Amino acid sequence: MEKALSVKNIQKSFKSTKVLKGISFDVHKGEIMAILGPNGAGKSTTIRNIMGIMYPDEGNVTFHGHNGSDIPRHKIGYLPEERGLYKNVKVMDVLLYFASLKDYPKEKAKKRALYYLERLGLKGKENVSVEELSKGMGQKVQFIGSIIHEPELLILDEPFSGLDPVSQDVFKHEIKELANNGTAILLSSHQMNLVEEMCDRLFMINKGEKVIYGSMDDVKREYANFKCTIRGRNEVATLEGLPEVTRVEQSGDISVLYLTHDVQATNWLKQLPESLDVQELSVDRVSLHEIFVDIATDQSLAEEVGATHA
Numbered sequence: 001m002e003k004a005l006s007v008k009n010i011q012k013s014f015k016s017t018k019v020l021k022g023i024s025f026d027v028h029k030g031e032i033m034a035i036l037g038p039n040g041a042g043k044s045t046t047i048r049n050i051m052g053i054m055y056p057d058e059g060n061v062t063f064h065g066h067n068g069s070d071i072p073r074h075k076i077g078y079l080p081e082e083r084g085l086y087k088n089v090k091v092m093d094v095l096l097y098f099a100s101l102k103d104y105p106k107e108k109a110k111k112r113a114l115y116y117l118e119r120l121g122l123k124g125k126e127n128v129s130v131e132e133l134s135k136g137m138g139q140k141v142q143f144i145g146s147i148i149h150e151p152e153l154l155i156l157d158e159p160f161s162g163l164d165p166v167s168q169d170v171f172k173h174e175i176k177e178l179a180n181n182g183t184a185i186l187l188s189s190h191q192m193n194l195v196e197e198m199c200d201r202l203f204m205i206n207k208g209e210k211v212i213y214g215s216m217d218d219v220k221r222e223y224a225n226f227k228c229t230i231r232g233r234n235e236v237a238t239l240e241g242l243p244e245v246t247r248v249e250q251s252g253d254i255s256v257l258y259l260t261h262d263v264q265a266t267n268w269l270k271q272l273p274e275s276l277d278v279q280e281l282s283v284d285r286v287s288l289h290e291i292f293v294d295i296a297t298d299q300s301l302a303e304e305v306g307a308t309h310a
C-alpha cells in the first residue's frame with residue numbers, strides 16, 4: 001500500500017517533560033488509520049507535529065517524500081480539536097476562505113461547498129451567517145472546510161464530539177467515502193464503537209509511547225480475548241477456579257468471566273461443571289472499548305499477550 005504519511009521516531013518535550021517518546025507510524029493512501037489513547041497520552045501533540053504547528057525535538061514527519069517545512073500543506077486537510085469559525089461571516093464565504101488558504105480554485109470550491117452542504121443536511125445554509133448555526137452545524141461547516149480543497153491526507157481530531165447520533169452516522173459515511181476515493185485519513189477519537197466500525201488500522205498511544213499498532217483485524221485477533229457472561233447465582237471463587245479464567249467481574253447475578261488468550265471457546269464451554277447456575281450465557285470477544293480501558297488503566301490484558309504489536 002502506498003504510504004502518504006510517515007511519522008518516524010518523533011520525540012517532543014515541554015520544558016523538562018517528555019510527552020512523545022519516539023512515535024512511529026504510517027498512514028496509507030485510501031485507509032482510515034486511528035490514533036487512540038487516554039486523555040493526555042500525546043495524540044494532539046503528535047498531530048500538531050505532523051501539521052507543523054510545532055516541530056519535533058527528534059525524529060521526522062514525511063509526507064509524499066517531503067520533510068518538515070517542505071511539506072506541501074495545501075494537500076493536507078485538518079479538523080482541529082478546538083472548534084471555531086469567524087462568527088459574522090456567511091457559510092459560503094467561510095468555505096471559500098478555507099479554499100483560498102489552500103490555493104484551491106474558487107469555482108470548484110463553490111461546487112464542492114454546495115455539494116457537501118447538501119450531503120451534510122445544510123442545503124440552503126450557504127448564505128446564513130455562521131453565528132446563526134448550532135454547534136453541530138458549525139462543526140459540519142468546519143469539516144467541509146477541512147476537505148474543500150480535496151486533500152490527499154485528512155487529519156481529524158475528535159470529529160464526532162458534540163454530534164448527535166444521526167450526524168455521527170453522516171460523518172462516518174462521508175469519511176469512509178473520502179477514504180474509498182483515495183484520501184489517507186488519520187482520525188483521533190474516543191468513540192471506540194465508531195473507530196471499531198470504521199478504521200482499517202490503529203495506533204494506540206499511552207504516556208507518549210506506542211502500546212498497539214496494527215490492523216483492526218490483527219489487533220482484535222491478538223488482544224480481543226473471549227469473555228463469557230453468565231446470569232445466575234454463582235460464587236466468584238467458584239468462577240475464578242474454572243480453567244482458563246483470568247478475571248471475574250460480578251454485579252448482582254451477572255458474572256463476566258475473562259478467558260485466556262488461546263482458549264478454544266467450544267471446548268471451554270463443554271467442560272463447565274453442571275453445578276453452575278446458568279440462567280443465561282453468552283460468549284463474545286471483548287470490544288475495542290475494553291481493550292482500550294485495560295491498557296489505559298494498566299490492567300493485565302495487554303501484558304498477557306505481550307505489550308506491543310508492530
Ligand SMILES: Nc1ncnc2c1ncn2[C@@H]1O[C@H](COP(=O)(O)OP(=O)(O)OP(=O)(O)O)[C@@H](O)[C@H]1O
Binds near residue numbers: 039041
Ligand atoms: N503547549 C504545551 N505545553 C506544555 N504541555 C503540553 C502542551 N501541550 C500538551 N502538553 C502536555 O502534553 C501531554 C499530551 O497532551 P496531548 O494534548 O497531546 O494529549 P491528548 O492525547 O491529545 O489528550 P486528550 O485526549 O485529552 O485530547 C499532556 O500531558 C499535556 O499536558
